[in-house]
């Protein structure tokens with residue numbers, strides 16, 4: 001189907017012939033059906049740097065991003081005129097939990113109907129087998145000119161692909177950049193310019209418009225534009241901030257998106273003579289509570305949560321929960337806040353009235369109580385030795401409690417009980433962890449608690 005416009009029907013070796021070709025179509029009136037013409041308008045949608053981000057967590061208001069909003073916004077544009085592209089960095093990493101998220105993200109993206117997806121830095125950071133498995137599992141049209149197998153320098157995915165819209169053939173390739181030391185075992189990333197030269201040479205002959213998905217910094221993007229005047233557009237992600245609008249670079253334009261896919265690029269192209277120019281563009285912040293949620297994506301996220309529940313012990317073990325794998329107990333462990341009440345009654349009363357005391361309930365309401373990421377901030381010690389596992393095995397560690405801030409309490413209690421029994425004073429240094437504003441910021445970070453200030457938050461729970 002995709003190759004219904006076989007390349008030998010329109011042989012346009014040099015760009016100057018494109019004009020002649022378009023005029024012929026325009027004036028002969030021979031092409032009644034819209035699909036056989038060069039489209040007058042196109043919309044490029046660009047996402048990137050998603051790093052497994054499926055939906056906003058809900059920790060604060062005004063959060064952006066996620067598949068349900070992304071799908072709704074993209075589907076608003078007519079399919080015949082939209083081209084959906086991703087600059088890469090889909091995966092947060094190679095841990096089983098991270099791979100699971102990547103799997104669902106890719107599933108959602110293939111349902112949305114991406115036209116090309118680049119391999120970014122995080123993909124190149126995976127080991128070759130994991131990367132190959134991830135690609136094989138997905139139905140996404142990956143491209144990369146420079147992420148290769150280390151052993152023989154062979155490409156891991158297609159180096160380019162042709163996306164057709166009507167008669168228009170859009171050649172898409174992709175690059176990233178990564179130090180050899182950061183590449184996953186068995187993976188190598190060739191220098192972007194070197195890798196692009198042969199690919200672009202081929203695309204020149206087989207496409208009318210050339211897009212480079214470039215998960216590289218802006219100076220490398222500008223080098224690509226300077227070296228390859230045939231390139232029409234460079235869409236990237238390895239930048240500090242997403243673009244609001246396109247920027248010109250040599251004969252191409254640049255547009256970048258970053259920060260977990262919260263902002264999506266929308267670039268409207270208009271045909272003019274023998275080419276297309278960016279008529280308007282914007283970075284759309286996908287506001288979780290303002291954009292209608294696509295039901296297919298919501299169903300996918302529900303399945304993701306079911307799988308988290310079904311695989312919770314396996315995941316907890318992989319997240320570093322030693323007790324699951326049967327390790328013996330040690331001197332210092334989490335004991336749970338009720339063990340502190342008898343000696344610190346007042347502190348406990350303050351705690352019970354605080355938001356911390358229902359942090360786990362908050363997750364249950366969102367059906368996220370099996371999500372390792374959420375649990376690490378909404379329980380006592382998920383992911384740490386002797387911490388929360390799940391409500392069945394460790395109900396005493398639900399919510400944020402004394403030990404979430406003060407550290408494991410078993411040894412402290414033993415010491416204090418022994419001291420009380422002998423009537424002696426405690427002289428040795430505290431076995432508890434010192435609590436500083438940095439302790440709070442581990443959870444109250446920019447992403448999850450934008451308005452956190454120690455001076456205003458501490459008084460609410462002072463004890």
Ligand code: HEC
Nearest residue numbers: 057058059362366368371373374377442443444448449450
């Ligand atoms: C890095 C730590 C961290 C992670 C990870 C985290 N949270 Fe939170 N969450 C917080 C903090 C801190 C707050 C309180 C924010 C504030 O009041 O400023 C919060 C608040 C919330 C709230 C609002 C509670 C209320 O009563 O208003 C919800 C809902 C929530 N989180 C759900 C989640 C879910 C679901 C996940 C996983 C997808 C998650 N959180 C992951 C730290 C985290």
Ligand code: HEC
Nearest residue numbers: 335339340343344402403406409413416417426430431432
């Ligand atoms: C048997 C009584 C007892 C129990 C149970 C107990 N504490 Fe204490 N705690 C004390 C005493 C007594 C001190 C004061 C010690 C001192 O001044 O040297 C203290 C001091 C502290 C301090 C301040 C000094 C320090 O070591 O940092 C913190 C924080 C603390 N306790 C937290 C906890 C937590 C959390 C728990 C529950 C896990 C807990 N305590 C359980 C008796 C107890």
Ligand code: HEC
Nearest residue numbers: 355356358359362377378400404439440443457458460461
């Ligand atoms: C282990 C993670 C974690 C740590 C450490 C932590 N918090 Fe929290 N905090 C949360 C979460 C999660 C919530 C939201 C709970 C909910 O409503 O579900 C929260 C909520 C709060 C709230 C209530 C917010 C509101 O406006 O209602 C205050 C106040 C607060 N935290 C203060 C602090 C302070 C001060 C510290 C450091 C001394 C701290 N927290 C350390 C995770 C943490």
Ligand code: HEC
Nearest residue numbers: 337340344347348351356400401402404405406435436463
């Ligand atoms: C959100 C983090 C947090 C939680 C939860 C928390 N504390 Fe604290 N706690 C602090 C901070 C911060 C201080 C002040 C530390 C300082 O000023 O050195 C403190 C001080 C204390 C002190 C007094 C220490 C002293 O030197 O006077 C005790 C005792 C104590 N906490 C016990 C508890 C107990 C018991 C619980 C659970 C019922 C609890 N805390 C829950 C953060 C927390």
